[in-house]
Structure formats: structure tokens, C-alpha cells
Amino acid sequence: MALLLCGGWRLDQPEGRAEQQRWLAALEQALPGEEWILQSPADGAAAGRIDVAVVANPPPGSLQGLPALGLIQSLWAGVDRLLLDGTVPQEPPLCRMVDPAMNEAMVQTALWATLALHRGFFQCQRQQREALWRQPPQLRAAEWQVLVLGQGELGGRVGRALAGLGYAVTGWSRRPRPSEALQGRQGLHGADGLAQGLAAADTVINLLPLTDETRGFLDARRLAAFKRGASLINLARGAHLDEAALLAALDSGQVGHAVLDVFQQEPLPAPHPFWRHERVTVLPHTAAQTDPRSAAEVVAANVRAWRRGAPLLHRVERSQGY
Ligand code: NDP
Numbered sequence: 282m283a284l285l286l287c288g289g290w291r292l293d294q295p296e297g298r299a300e301q302q303r304w305l306a307a308l309e310q311a312l313p314g315e316e317w318i319l320q321s322p323a324d325g326a327a328a329g330r331i332d333v334a335v336v337a338n339p340p341p342g343s344l345q346g347l348p349a350l351g352l353i354q355s356l357w358a359g360v361d362r363l364l365l366d367g368t369v370p371q372e373p374p375l376c377r378m379v380d381p382a383m384n385e386a387m388v389q390t391a392l393w394a395t396l397a398l399h400r401g402f403f404q405c406q407r408q409q410r411e412a413l414w415r416q417p418p419q420l421r422a423a424e425w426q427v428l429v430l431g432q433g434e435l436g437g438r439v440g441r442a443l444a445g446l447g448y449a450v451t452g453w454s455r456r457p458r459p460s461e462a463l464q465g466r467q468g469l470h471g472a473d474g475l476a477q478g479l480a481a482a483d484t485v486i487n488l489l490p491l492t493d494e495t496r497g498f499l500d501a502r503r504l505a506a507f508k509r510g511a512s513l514i515n516l517a518r519g520a521h522l523d524e525a526a527l528l529a530a531l532d533s534g535q536v537g538h539a540v541l542d543v544f545q546q547e548p549l550p551a552p553h554p555f556w557r558h559e560r561v562t563v564l565p566h567t568a569a570q571t572d573p574r575s576a577a578e579v580v581a582a583n584v585r586a587w588r589r590g591a592p593l594l595h596r597v598e599r600s601q602g603y
Pocket of ligand 1 (some may be wrong): 358359360383430431432433434435436437453454455456457488489490491492494495516517518542543566567568569570603
């Protein structure tokens, strides 16, 4: 049997080809002796040998005509684009990436942004442009309420790390969490829980997956439910956020500052007002990247599990969208 490695890399450009080769090298090391087919099989015989597709936002149609395909393994944590692609076969299990290196990076980004917001360091940056010497108030971490939307692999880790620094952390998820899983954090769910969490938080961190239920989640109504002047950190997907509503909320003072890693359109177009807004911090979708070295080990574990009929890691519940 053979494995297909297929991604949305710009293969007409040297960076795209280098990225594909970086993945191939890591995967060959983690799964020695396998046949790898890149992007698409050359003929019907090659297509018939493919039992596993390892994908990174593959071009639509890439997974059609593979009669032996039994497992689709995403190299990315979010599978929203794959689930929207009507050409992706529905029968094979779909697994997403949970990469230790990416988890670590996401925690670092969330800690940095929360610390900077809590301690007023973004304000100091603005003041520097005007040579303004003014010390922001210094609150204890326990006096700073953080609401983490999503309590999965990433949201759970971010919440635990912030709680470890003493922040008052609340996590919001779709289903109630048993108290032992919360480890000192407050757990909320449902619409009432959300209203309670948004009204209390000084900083809201979005780590929800993008699904039918969460698309456009951070809209004008939800931003209006924030505590006045609270900050937003969006580390999940641009389509969660109504960007015009955020700009209005920033300009009215309803939202104090936004740290944004993801956008409706990426790269963020040069004329976009976020680039020049003094209370927006723009990151170029760099909060947490998958590291081929550690991610290849996760792929290898799943390929081996699938071939011996063992349970798969991080299987997506397609009906739920994550
Ligand atoms: P998980 O699937 O592990 O966790 C998802 C969490 O969201 C769960 O707690 C789930 O609740 C909750 N959730 C899902 N739907 C709803 C809903 N409708 N209402 C309330 N809660 C909901 O995902 P990860 O933590 O691994 O990743 C989250 C997202 O982060 C990814 O989908 C991706 O979009 C984004 N991401 C961004 C990166 C970046 O660089 N900016 C890098 C990697 C990921 P429950 O626990 O009840 O199921």
C-alpha cells in the first residue's frame, strides 16, 4: 500500500516546494519504508495502492478516485476547510492534528498576549510613540478574569497555563466539564454560561473550532455582551469574528484592545484598518504552527493504529464539525 501526501502548498514557488519536502522528509523518517505519492497519483494503479491520505488543506478533488482510501489524516489542527470540501470522501475516518510543539506555541502566544493586556504593556507601546511616561495600574493576576472559549486540546492547555500564573480563568465549552477536569478553573457551557463569562471577563480568548455553530460567533451582539473595555484575543479562525463589528466596538470603547492572529482574508490586505488601528495587535497567523518533526510522529502513530485496527487518535466527529 502507499500513502498520499497532498497539500495546498504553492508548488510553483520555491518556498511551497521546500515546505512539501520538509513534510516528506519528516514523514519518511517517522514511517520508514513506505511508498509516498506526492499531490496526486500518476495513474490508476498508483491510485489503487493509496490507503492513507496525509493532507494539509489539499486542493478540492484531490481525494477522489482512491478506491482503497481508509484513513484521512490532517496535518492541521483545524479541519474546517476539509469539512467544507464536498469532494472529500465521507466514509474514511478523518483525524486532525494534535501536535505537542503546536500546543506549546499556542500556550506561549496566549500567555504573552494576556500578560501584555493585563499589565498594560500594549498601552506602554502606544505611549512610547509619544514619549509619554505613564505607569499603567498593576493588578494582581487573581484580579484579572480570563474567559477561554473552547476547552479542547488548545483551550484547555491555555486555561491551565493561565491558572498556573494565578489568573482567574473560566473555560466555556459545548458540553459541561466534570469538575476534576477543570483543575481550579471555573467551567461554563450553554448560552447562560456564555453570557455570565463574557460579562465578567477582562480578556476573552477564542480557541473554538470553526463549525456551523461557531461561524460568525464573535458578532456585534456578543461583543456588546463583553464587560466594557475588555480585550479580545482571537487565535482560532478569522471567520469566527465579525471584523466590522469589532472595529465599531473598538472605536466606541466597548472593546479595549484586540490581539488578532487570524483574519477573514489572509494575508491581511494592506488597506485593512486593523493594520493601522492603535488598539489592534496583528499577528500573521503565527500563534502556533505545526512542527513537521513532532507532527510526523502523530501521523505515524495513527497510520500504524489504523492498519492494525486499533483506535485512532484525535478522530473528528464529522457531524459536530470538529
Ligand atoms: P478541540 O476540538 O480539541 O476543542 C474544541 C473545543 O471547543 C472543545 O472544548 C469544544 O467543546 C468547544 N466547542 C466546539 N463547538 C462549540 C460550541 N458550538 N459552543 C461551545 N464550545 C464549543 O480543538 P483544539 O483546541 O485543538 O483547536 C481549536 C481551534 O484552534 C482549531 O479548530 C483551529 O481552528 C484553531 N487553531 C489555530 C491555530 C493558529 O495558529 N492560530 C493553530 C491551531 C489551531 P466540548 O469540549 O464540549 O466538545
